[in-house]
Amino acid sequence: MIVLHRLARLLVVLVVVTFLSFVLLNLLPGDPVTQILGLSATEESRARLRQELGLDQPLLVRYLDWLGGLAGGDFGTSYITRMPVGAELAERLPVTLELLVAAQIVALGLAVPVGVAAARRAGRALDQALTALSFALLSTPVFVLGVLLILLFAVTWRVVPATGWTSLSVDLGWNLTSVVLPAVTLGCGQFAVYARLLRTDLIATLQEDYITLARARGLSPRRILWRHALRPSAITLITAVGLNLGALIGGTVIIETLFGLPGVGRLIVDSIFSRDYLTVQGGVVLISVGYVVVNFAVDLVYAAVDPRIRRA
Structure with a gap:
């Protein structure tokens, strides 16, 4: 059902x-x-x-x-290129998917340890620094952050290229080099949201009775935190990951245009300017299906994380 x-x-x-x-x-x-x-x-x-x-x-x-x-599986034919829209989307989709996965890895890879550390030191300097950083990242538009990172890492330090894309099948090293700056730009805003949510839920979970009982049994604070407190505290985080994927997909339109990535987002932007209606429609369908499917997957993950949801 x-x-x-x-x-x-x-x-x-x-x-x-x-x-x-x-x-x-x-x-x-x-x-x-x-x-x-x-x-x-x-x-x-x-x-x-x-x-x-x-x-x-x-x-x-x-x-x-x-x-x-x-x-019938036919996305139509592009008015401008006269190519099948489905073929164009299939060619661009791997770029967007890699960007989305990399951005989530950046966001979660930073948010989990930072959120846990802030929860353990609630009210102290680290927690206050996280709050200040979160507000700064959330109030900065993604294109502004992208320009700042380009100026810093691509223009000033010349660590990574400002634009361009190398396929994963061509060269792994250059592929990672070309995706790291867009992924960090896209993932920073999500990192701020995830870290604050995890920190808040962990503080509440650490005050539960079963945590007090675990302490009374002599379990180490590290074991209590990572084994008994983190898992139930991740429910809200999983929800945020699923819901914020829509924001990430929208962000790829800006990021791919800013960094010159040949993904679905940039294809949609170019098609809007050229009035290529069918290509835009194909991109809209792809994004809509992805958003609904991810939210469905989030519901399934709930049951794996918290058995109480499965029994309900």
Whole structure:
């Protein structure tokens, strides 16, 4: 029942999101015909191309035609490149996925030890420093942080390149070099959220009766913290990871454009400017499906982390 409910929810989300994005794109000034032929094209050639692309049909008819093709696995053909949208997305998707995974690794890799250390020293200097750092990172827009990191690590110290991308299959070392700065930029805001959530939950968990009993049994503070307190305190963190993936996906649009990464986010931005409606629609579908699937996976992880949820 849960799976069927999630699938129904996914379908509703896809229809609503894709229809709204389709309408909004068509409300923008300009069209693909102008992008392809230019402003000097004759009205006859423009009408012929518009008919060839199907743009002479009513908006609802075009949307329903596209939706019918999507049900059969056909994302359509790009107006600009004349390439299958599905093939373009498949080519760009590994870049975006690697960026998302790397950003989460950065965020969680920093948040867990920092959050645990702050919880153990609540109210002390480290905890106060974490609070100040969290507010600073959360109040800094991701593109501003990206520019600052580029100026510092790429321009001033020349440790990593400012832009560009090397595929993982081509060279592992250069791939890590090209992904590290975008991943840090994207993950810093999430690190601040995760560390504060984990710190707050850990402080509350350490005051539970079973923790007091564990101390009375003579268990070491390290064992109590990492084995008995961290696991139940991770429930909220897991929720945040799942929900914030949507924010990360949105952030990839900015990050990929800023750092020149050939991912899905940059493809969507380029397609918006070129009025390539079908490519934008394909990207919207991909992002929507990913968001709903991740949230479904979070629900399954709950049961593994806390057996009480499974019994409920």
